[in-house]
Amino acid sequence: MLTGDIPPNQTIYIKNLNEKVKKEELKRSLYCLFSQYGRILDVVALKTARLRGQAWVVFSEVTAASNAVRQMQGFPFYDKPMRIQYAKTKSDCIAEAEGVYDPNAKKKKKQEEKAERKKRAEEAQQSAPANGKPAESNGGPTSFRQGNQSAQETVPPNNILFIQNLPHETTSMMLQVLFQQYPGFREVRMIEAKPGIAFVEFEDDVQSSMAMQALQGFKITPQNPMAITYAKKKTLKPLRAELLSRTLHRYPHIEYLDLTVCPRIEDSMLNVVSLACKDALCSINLSRSRKLRLICLKWCLKISDLGVQLLALKCKEIRSLDLSYLQITEKCLPSILQLQHLEDLVLEGCLGINDDGLSTLQQSCKSLKTLNMSNCHNHSHVGLLSLINGAENLRELTLAYGPSVTADLAKSLHNFSGLHSVKFDGCLVKCSGIRAIGNWPNSLKELSFSKCSGVTDDSLSFLVQGHKELRKLDITCCRMIMYDSVDSITSSCCSLTSLRMESCSLVPKEAFVLFGQRCQLMEELDVTDTKIDDEGLKSISRCSKLSSLKLGICMNITDNGLKHIGSRCSKLKELDLYRSLGITDEGIAAVTFGCPDLEVINIAYNDKVTDASLISLSRCSRLRVLEIRGCPHVSSKGLSAIAVGCRQLMVLDIKKCFNINDNAMLSLAQFSQNLKQINLSYCSVTDVGLLALASVNRLQNITVLHLGGLTPNGLAAALLACRGITKVKLHASFKPLIPKSLLGYIEAHGCVFHWRDKAFQPCRF
DNA sequence: AGCACA
Numbered sequence: 001m002l003t004g005d006i007p008p009n010q011t012i013y014i015k016n017l018n019e020k021v022k023k024e025e026l027k028r029s030l031y032c033l034f035s036q037y038g039r040i041l042d043v044v045a046l047k048t049a050r051l052r053g054q055a056w057v058v059f060s061e062v063t064a065a066s067n068a069v070r071q072m073q074g075f076p077f078y079d080k081p082m083r084i085q086y087a088k089t090k091s092d093c094i095a096e097a098e099g100v101y102d103p104n105a106k107k108k109k110k111q112e113e114k115a116e117r118k119k120r121a122e123e124a125q126q127s128a129p130a131n132g133k134p135a136e137s138n139g140g141p142t143s144f145r146q147g148n149q150s151a152q153e154t155v156p157p158n159n160i161l162f163i164q165n166l167p168h169e170t171t172s173m174m175l176q177v178l179f180q181q182y183p184g185f186r187e188v189r190m191i192e193a194k195p196g197i198a199f200v201e202f203e204d205d206v207q208s209s210m211a212m213q214a215l216q217g218f219k220i221t222p223q224n225p226m227a228i229t230y231a232k233k234k235t236l237k238p239l240r241a242e243l244l245s246r247t248l249h250r251y252p253h254i255e256y257l258d259l260t261v262c263p264r265i266e267d268s269m270l271n272v273v274s275l276a277c278k279d280a281l282c283s284i285n286l287s288r289s290r291k292l293r294l295i296c297l298k299w300c301l302k303i304s305d306l307g308v309q310l311l312a313l314k315c316k317e318i319r320s321l322d323l324s325y326l327q328i329t330e331k332c333l334p335s336i337l338q339l340q341h342l343e344d345l346v347l348e349g350c351l352g353i354n355d356d357g358l359s360t361l362q363q364s365c366k367s368l369k370t371l372n373m374s375n376c377h378n379h380s381h382v383g384l385l386s387l388i389n390g391a392e393n394l395r396e397l398t399l400a401y402g403p404s405v406t407a408d409l410a411k412s413l414h415n416f417s418g419l420h421s422v423k424f425d426g427c428l429v430k431c432s433g434i435r436a437i438g439n440w441p442n443s444l445k446e447l448s449f450s451k452c453s454g455v456t457d458d459s460l461s462f463l464v465q466g467h468k469e470l471r472k473l474d475i476t477c478c479r480m481i482m483y484d485s486v487d488s489i490t491s492s493c494c495s496l497t498s499l500r501m502e503s504c505s506l507v508p509k510e511a512f513v514l515f516g517q518r519c520q521l522m523e524e525l526d527v528t529d530t531k532i533d534d535e536g537l538k539s540i541s542r543c544s545k546l547s548s549l550k551l552g553i554c555m556n557i558t559d560n561g562l563k564h565i566g567s568r569c570s571k572l573k574e575l576d577l578y579r580s581l582g583i584t585d586e587g588i589a590a591v592t593f594g595c596p597d598l599e600v601i602n603i604a605y606n607d608k609v610t611d612a613s614l615i616s617l618s619r620c621s622r623l624r625v626l627e628i629r630g631c632p633h634v635s636s637k638g639l640s641a642i643a644v645g646c647r648q649l650m651v652l653d654i655k656k657c658f659n660i661n662d663n664a665m666l667s668l669a670q671f672s673q674n675l676k677q678i679n680l681s682y683c684s685v686t687d688v689g690l691l692a693l694a695s696v697n698r699l700q701n702i703t704v705l706h707l708g709g710l711t712p713n714g715l716a717a718a719l720l721a722c723r724g725i726t727k728v729k730l731h732a733s734f735k736p737l738i739p740k741s742l743l744g745y746i747e748a749h750g751c752v753f754h755w756r757d758k759a760f761q762p763c764r765f
Numbered sequence: 766a767g768c769a770c771a
Contacts, residue, residue, distance in 0.1 A: 006768095013768055044770050054767065085768090092770045106770090 010094065011058045011087035012065050017045075018078035019053045025171055030057055032178040032220055033077065038064025042093045058091045077177065156748040157205035160231035161212055167224045168195040174220070175200060182211035199231055230748075241265050248276035257284045265289040289315070296322035298346070308332040312339055324348035324372075330357025333387070337363035349375040358383030364390025374400035374425075381409040393418055396446075400425035405452070410436030421446035425474070428452070434459035443469035450476040450500065457481050461488035472498040476526070479503060486511035490518040498524040502550070505530060509556060512536030516543060526550040528576065537561030541568040552578035552602070559587030566594030574600040578627075581605075585612040592616040598623060604653070605630040614638030618645030627653040629679070636664035643667035650674050655681040655703070662709075665689030674698055681705040682761075687714020694721035703729040706760050712737035725751045732757035 012034075017026065027043045034040060034057050045055040059065045065086065074081040095101035163175070172188040179185050179200045184207025189199040202208035208230070217225040234255045238244060241262035248254075254277050259265055265286060273284070274296065286292065292315045297303055305328050312318065312335040319341050329352040336342065342365055347353060350373075358379055368391040373384065380403055388394055394416050403409065405424050410433050413419065422437070422444060429452045437447075438459075444467045449455050455478040464470065464485075470493040475481060481504055489496070496519045501507070512532040515522060516539030523545050527536075533556035540546065541564040549565065549572060551557055557580055565572065572595035577583050583606060592598065598620040603609050610633040617623060623646040628634055634657050642649065643664070649672050654660050661684040668675060669692040676698050680690075686709025693699065699722055704710060716738050719725065725746070732755040735743075743753065 011769095015767065042770080046769070046771080048769095050767060051769070052767085054769085056769065058770095088768050110769090 006086045006088055008062050008066055009086040009088075009090070010060070010062045010065050011056050011091045012068050013054065013056055013085045013087040014082050015054045015085075016080055016083040017053045017055060018080050021078050021173075023047050024169075025174065026055065028169070028220065029077075029174045029177045030055055032174055032218075033075075033181070034059075034068050034072070035218065036181070036214070037068040037071075042091060044091070056087055056091060058093055078173070155230045155232055156750070157209060158230035158233060159202045159205045159208050160233075161200045161202070161208050162229050162231040163198040163200060164196065164227040164229075165224050166196050166198060166226060167221045170195075170198070170220060172198065178215060178218070179211055182214060183207055185211070205230070238262060244273060244276070248273065254281055257281060259289065260285050265292065293317055293341075294320040296320075296346075297326060298322050298324040298348075300326060305329055305332040309335045312336050316340065318342055320344040322346040322348075323350060326350060328352055330354075330360060333357070333361055334363050337361065337365040337387075339365070340367060342367050343369040345370070346372040347376060348372055351376065351378055353383070354378040355380055355383035358386040361386045361389070366390060366392060369393050370396035370398075372398040373402060374398050374423075376402055379403070381406070381412040384409070385412045388416070391416075395419060396421040398423040400427065400448075402427060404428040404430060405433035405437075405454075406430050407432040407436040409433060410440075413437075414440055417442050420444060421472075423448040423450075423474075424452055425450040426452065429454035429459075431456055431459040434463050438463035438466035440466065443467045445469055446472040448472075448474035449478055450474045452478060455481060457484040460485045464489050464492045468492050469495060471495055474498075474500040475504060476500050476502045477504075479505065482506045483508055483511045486514055490514040494518060495521055497521050497545075500524075500526040501530065502526050502528040503530070507531065509533045509536060513539040516540045519543070520545075522546060524548040527554065528552040528578075530554060531556055534558055534561035534564070538564040541565050544568060545571055547571050548574040550574075550576040551580050552576045554580050555582065558582040559584055559590065562587035563590040566590035566592075568594070570594060571597065573597055573622075576600075576602045577606065578602045579605045581608070584608040585610055585616070588613040589616040592619050596620060596622075599648075600625040602627040603631060604628060607632060609633065611635055611638030611641075615641045618642050621646060622648055624648050625651040627651075628657060629653045629655040631657055632659065635659035636661050636667075639664035640667035643671040647671060648674055651677045653679045654683055655679045657683055660684060662686055662689030662692065665692045669693055669695045672696060677701040679703040680707060683707065685709060687711055687718070690714060690718040691721060694718045697724060700724055701727040705729060705731050705756055705758065716742055719746050719751070723749075727752050727754065729754045729756060731755070 014030070023045055026045050030043050030045070031040055037059065039060040040057060041060055042058040043055065046052070057068070059068070069084045069086060072082060073084055092101060172190045175188040175198055179188065184203035186201040186203060189201070191197070200211070202211060212228045215226065216228050219225050235258065236254050237258040239261055241259055257273060257277065273281070295311065295315065295318055303326055308323060308326070308328055309332045312332070316339065318339050321336065321342060321344070324346050325348065328350055336345065345368060353376055355378070359382070368388065371388060371394065395418050397413070397419060400423055405427050407430065413422070419442070425448050429449060431454065434455065447467065447470060455475065457480065460475070460478070460481060461484050465488060473489065473493070473496060486507055489499070499522065507530055509531045512527065512530070513536055515525065520543050522540070522543040524547060525540065528550045529552065532551070532554050537557055538561065546569040549569070562583060567590070572591070575591060575595070575598060583603070585608070588603065588609065589612070596619065599622050601617065601623065603613065604627045609628070609631045614628070614634055615638055617626070618641040623642070626642060626646070626649060636659070639654065639660055640663065644667065652675060665685055666689070673696060675696045677700060678693070681703055682705070685707055690704065690710060691714065702725065704715070712734055715734060719728065720742070728751060730753060735755055747753065
């Protein structure tokens with residue numbers, strides 16, 4: 001037997017210890033090592049000739065000592081296997097505690113023993129202990145676990161652990177002793193100048209997590225419970241940039257990204273970097289990448305003129321440069337305009353750019369094709385002209401939410417003969433400005449006055465007569481226009497492929513007939529919130545290339561109109577019937593028969609639509625997006641049919657579909673493996689349905705507000721099971737009911753929680 | 766190999 005004939009004792013006796021280790025360190029290390037078995041009352045080690053290489057560890061319980069003897073037998077400690085037995089006698093500190101300690105009697109006894117020892121020097125026998133394996137992490141020091149949980153909440157798992165609150169005398173060997181008990185241990189790193197902290201590296205983050213769990217709150221001294229978190233990775237020097245897209249999301253704390261060894265950095269890789277490293281990234285080294293063509297610095301608020309100048313100086317191949325919302329001024333513009341290949345320049349929201357600065361520009365950029373100066377308020381057409389001076393290839397200009405569209409502005413653009421596309425969204429528009437645009441010598445292909453105020457029937461009618469080649473026109477929310485505009489648009493611009501006129505609510509229903517009569521090349525039509533009726537739809541159905549049709553809040557349309565669309569628009573991919581209350585199952589059925597390629601449909605808030613609609617929609621095998629929010633008469637039966645028929649389904653909104661329950665979730669779990677996003681708020685789905693849904697591998701985004709059948713535990717289980725989840729919208733009342741540590745764990749795996757506290761809205765219907 | 770409490 002390992003312990004010889006010595007009876008169990010709450011003190012263990014250890015021999016074969018490395019004699020080179022200093023006494024204090026030895027004691028601390030032993031304390032660290034054996035604390036996993038229970039509370040330690042004392043560690044005794046002496047360096048006298050007779051007692052060196054041995055030690056006693058006193059536990060508060062015999063069972064702890066027994067476990068220690070068995071499990072740590074042969075454990076390699078400072079390179080030597082420990083030999084462990086029970087101590088032969090009671091330790092003084094125990095005797096003292098029990099009130100049986102008599103120092104005088106002990107002294108006497110000691111002297112006697114010393115004399116006897118001489119006689120029996122050779123008789124002393126110790127049975128050699130057998131070899132054992134080091135302990136696995138079964139049963140750690142639970143009573144010591146009281147780590148600083150909050151510190152680890154958002155740090156993602158890392159194979160490196162960060163240890164804080166260590167007593168200053170801690171050595172790396174002590175920590176090694178402590179951490180090497182756990183599989184995968186690699187090394188301990190301490191920084192001399194920074195006592196109290198250490199980094200402990202494991203093979204992988206599963207193994208580091210095990211060690212963290214076991215040693216969280218471990219006390220090297222009673223005052224120092226150690227706080228273990230995953231180390232934050234701050235610098236990264238990848239060898240192959242093409243793998244960044246898969247790995248970078250795990251390191252949101254990266255501050256410095258060194259891409260100098262990556263041979264071929266491409267623009268798309270930097271896009272990946274910017275998406276993954278949102279807040280922390282301060283520095284990126286691209287010194288091998290002189291050939292970058294596309295650089296987007298949007299919202300990089302700390303980059304100013306100097307940075308942009310350096311960039312322009314170094315990366316001469318830049319084709320596309322986005323400097324949106326940077327605090328730059330005219331100072332960096334000369335170096336930008338000298339870029340010989342620059343084609344796209346985005347200066348959105350650059351408020352530091354004004355007429356004074358622009359007026360000093362000497363350069364011109366011949367290669368420039370597109371310029372976006374949306375949300376720039378501090379310049380006029382004069383400054384704009386200085387900027388695009390000599391840009392003879394300019395094709396697209398976006399001046400949304402900027403200075404008023406005046407005749408002066410329009411005239412200053414008069415001679416840019418290559419201009420194809422101009423966007424003035426959200427600008428104040430003067431009639432004289434619109435008329436001046438109408439006088440440009442070359443026809444535009446694309447024009448947007450979305451949400452502009454000041455667009456009148458007269459001026460718009462005049463404008464379109466001068467731009468007969470127009471393909472795309474956006475007059476969303478130009479609320480003053482009436483019949484005449486539509487008449488002029490359709491008669492002048494016969495090649496129109498896209499017209500957006502949401503909320504042009506003064507246009508009479510007779511006007512919509514003109515589209516089918518005159519603009520049969522139409523592919524995209526947005527007549528949301530207008531007076532269009534079935535006659536209009538009948539006419540529009542002559543546009544056989546129609547691919548997107550938006551009829552939300554169109555109260556004058558019925559199934560009859562949709563039947564026309566279904567009978568002739570076989571290319572339809574997107575149909576929006578949001579709150580178009582005249583539509584029933586019959587209309588939907590007609591569309592699904594005639595438009596089998598339908599990919600996106602919205603029938604939200606329609607109280608006449610039932611499962612029959614969903615069953616007919618299940619024929620559309622390419623359906624990707626289905627919005628049936630607020631349809632009280634659809635149930636699990638219909639949605640199950642969708643799940644079976646529409647395997648491409650990616651986005652599903654079934655908010656307030658009170659009759660949809662767990663059964664539909666089971667069908668989705670079984671068939672809809674492409675589902676990425678779902679809104680389940682107010683449905684009759686419970687823990688069971690949500691957990692079933694968790695098996696959909698691609699699920700990234702779920703909204704679960706006001707689900708009566710959802711419990712905190714059910715939610716927690718489902719969230720744990722959703723491995724790829726990145727965004728969860730939940731009611732704030734759940735927040736205190738889910739363990740913080742669990743939320744931290746899920747967040748650490750890349751999920752963002754959005755807590756909403758909107759009150760429960762009772763059923764509208 | 767060695768069983769103490771500086």
